Amino acid sequence: MNVQQVPITKPPSRSPMQTYNIAKIIKTEPSQSDRQFSAGHRIERSMLSPSFLDEGSVLVQKLPPNKLVKASGKYPEFCIRDQDTGKVIDIRYQDWRNNWNTKSPNNAKLIKAVKNNCYNEVREILLKDKPDINARDVEGNTVLHLSVMSGSSKLVGLLLYHEAQIDSLNSKLQTPLMIACSLGAEDITQQLITAGADINSQDINKNTCLHLATMNERQKIIDLLLNKQSLNLNLKNKENKIAMDYSSNQQIFLQAMQKQNNNSIKIYDARTDFGSENSNSFNEDKVGPHHFKVHALIGRGSFGEVYLVEKLDTNQLLAMKVLHKSKIQKQNLTRYALTERNVLSLTKHPFIVRLRYAFQTSDKLCLIMDYCPGGDLSSHLRREQRFPEERVKLYLTQMILALEDLHKRDIIFRDLKPDNIVLDADGFAMLTDFGLSKEGVQEHYSGARSFCGSVAYLAPEMLKRCGHGKAVDWYLLGVVMYELLVGQPPYYANDREELFNNIQKADLKLPSYISNDGINLLKALLQRNPAKRLGSGKGDAEEIKAHPYFNDIDWNQVKDKQIKMPILSRKTRFIKVEHNVFEIGSFLEQSHLAGWSFAEHKIQQ
Numbered sequence: 001m002n003v004q005q006v007p008i009t010k011p012p013s014r015s016p017m018q019t020y021n022i023a024k025i026i027k028t029e030p031s032q033s034d035r036q037f038s039a040g041h042r043i044e045r046s047m048l049s050p051s052f053l054d055e056g057s058v059l060v061q062k063l064p065p066n067k068l069v070k071a072s073g074k075y076p077e078f079c080i081r082d083q084d085t086g087k088v089i090d091i092r093y094q095d096w097r098n099n100w101n102t103k104s105p106n107n108a109k110l111i112k113a114v115k116n117n118c119y120n121e122v123r124e125i126l127l128k129d130k131p132d133i134n135a136r137d138v139e140g141n142t143v144l145h146l147s148v149m150s151g152s153s154k155l156v157g158l159l160l161y162h163e164a165q166i167d168s169l170n171s172k173l174q175t176p177l178m179i180a181c182s183l184g185a186e187d188i189t190q191q192l193i194t195a196g197a198d199i200n201s202q203d204i205n206k207n208t209c210l211h212l213a214t215m216n217e218r219q220k221i222i223d224l225l226l227n228k229q230s231l232n233l234n235l236k237n238k239e240n241k242i243a244m245d246y247s248s249n250q251q252i253f254l255q256a257m258q259k260q261n262n263n264s265i266k267i268y269d270a271r272t273d274f275g276s277e278n279s280n281s282f283n284e285d286k287v288g289p290h291h292f293k294v295h296a297l298i299g300r301g302s303f304g305e306v307y308l309v310e311k312l313d314t315n316q317l318l319a320m321k322v323l324h325k326s327k328i329q330k331q332n333l334t335r336y337a338l339t340e341r342n343v344l345s346l347t348k349h350p351f352i353v354r355l356r357y358a359f360q361t362s363d364k365l366c367l368i369m370d371y372c373p374g375g376d377l378s379s380h381l382r383r384e385q386r387f388p389e390e391r392v393k394l395y396l397t398q399m400i401l402a403l404e405d406l407h408k409r410d411i412i413f414r415d416l417k418p419d420n421i422v423l424d425a426d427g428f429a430m431l432t433d434f435g436l437s438k439e440g441v442q443e444h445y446s447g448a449r450s451f452c453g454s455v456a457y458l459a460p461e462m463l464k465r466c467g468h469g470k471a472v473d474w475y476l477l478g479v480v481m482y483e484l485l486v487g488q489p490p491y492y493a494n495d496r497e498e499l500f501n502n503i504q505k506a507d508l509k510l511p512s513y514i515s516n517d518g519i520n521l522l523k524a525l526l527q528r529n530p531a532k533r534l535g536s537g538k539g540d541a542e543e544i545k546a547h548p549y550f551n552d553i554d555w556n557q558v559k560d561k562q563i564k565m566p567i568l569s570r571k572t573r574f575i576k577v578e579h580n581v582f583e584i585g586s587f588l589e590q591s592h593l594a595g596w597s598f599a600e601h602k603i604q605q
């Protein structure tokens, strides 16, 4: 390989490889003691501590309409603020109930429009009049119940989008899902289950959804429910009967019971563990959008967005990656999404982001991961232009350990780049974005054939399309090392053809400020022939760990996170989320992706 050593004193300015929408700032100051007053005097507290946000961060606090929140003032304990109008009322002098009552006509208007199945009118009322989204008619049906009765999945979707309570109860203690099951509304049943409705709830007669579907001979609904692993087939109603007792085809119930028995062996422990985490016992079918509050957009990738979310029962902050089913299916990328979910669900490593849950809505696939508040290396690099060598070395050690772990399990990452390295709260580097990873690759320099990766981060063997293996990750480690030290990837060119040409043929330009060991390591990693590349031998990561560049590294200390990492101040703005992330883009159900749901606790032991 031709290597040119050139003196570079100032790094070239780094051109952004990825553009970001940087939103401007609205700083709010949530207080732990914030309370919300609503009809029925329900008191909740705002759960987000502001300490994790940087100066100028945007904190999204989109509260449901009609909430009157405690506001600060001279006597804060007597002041409430109408979230809709912003008006602050001192309840010692003004009757806040009157204020609330002015909203009732709007509720009546909403109920009427829903009963008449007038979608546009409902939408307008929700936007303009701000009625109670859980308004009830005289029989105690909420507007969501009424929309199910009207048979309009579009209306149901709209109300869910406006945060209608999915498991609200009417006077017979029936949920909207029970009504859909009784009526045989297949699409709405599916829609509500996907959105997280409870399928085991019991009404005033202790009938479940399955009882009601069976009594009303709704065969398609029965089939749909029997496919749900979380369905409890043994619940008895007031007549002491299980749903099967009302069926003329008991065989399918018995088969479902058999299937559940087989599966329960696999997931029993996990479920117990999962449930013990909090009082709301979650299960695979139930973890869904309603368990999380979306606070801000923190990153954007090619296939979706990453949001900062808060798990409502524990107040834990997590990162949620949202993939759009329509985009993925259109571009035939379903297998990449599934790979990401599979690899992440199998991985538990100090330097790989942990997947906590995976769920899907009708049009989105969601991965809930640990939140890394330090931002990604790409945005830090853009600000700092290049990093000091000692810091680069620390990040490399963590990436080597992460890749070593993946390789031991015959997984190649294939997408190593600064954008996919995020920093945790202690400054440690964590790998994220497993969409391009490949399972089942044993070879070091062949085994996978797809042409993938970000253009500036393609290994020469990928461009040649002659097959690539684990060694591709070591080449990309060299690319990352180079970029962190120099400010841009090796061979970088704006023109795609030129870039590809450079990757295959151009001389490697190495600035003189890099240490000799650093230069040797870069040359060994950026070796074009994968068979000759450092790390391509049987030893894999061991070959790299043994390089003199890492002589001063105690690998056990790194693995145990016993080293001190620099904490970089994060200047990236959080981007305010104006829309409901779970807005149902298309009211037509996209196909359900089997095997997507995941809850970490199920496999922990």
Ligand SMILES: Nc1ncnc2c1ncn2[C@@H]1O[C@H](COP(=O)(O)OP(=O)(O)OP(=O)(O)O)[C@@H](O)[C@H]1O
Residues within 6 Å of the ligand: 298, 299, 300, 301, 302, 303, 304, 305, 306, 319, 321, 353, 369, 370, 371, 372, 373, 375, 376, 419, 420, 422, 432, 433, 434, 435
């Ligand atoms: N766990 C996390 N914690 C904090 N930020 C994260 C996390 N995961 C991802 N991000 C941020 O979101 C950005 C995009 O995430 P990710 O790379 O997974 O999306 P993608 O759509 O797969 O992107 P790509 O176009 O690279 O394939 C990252 O660059 C990072 O800034």
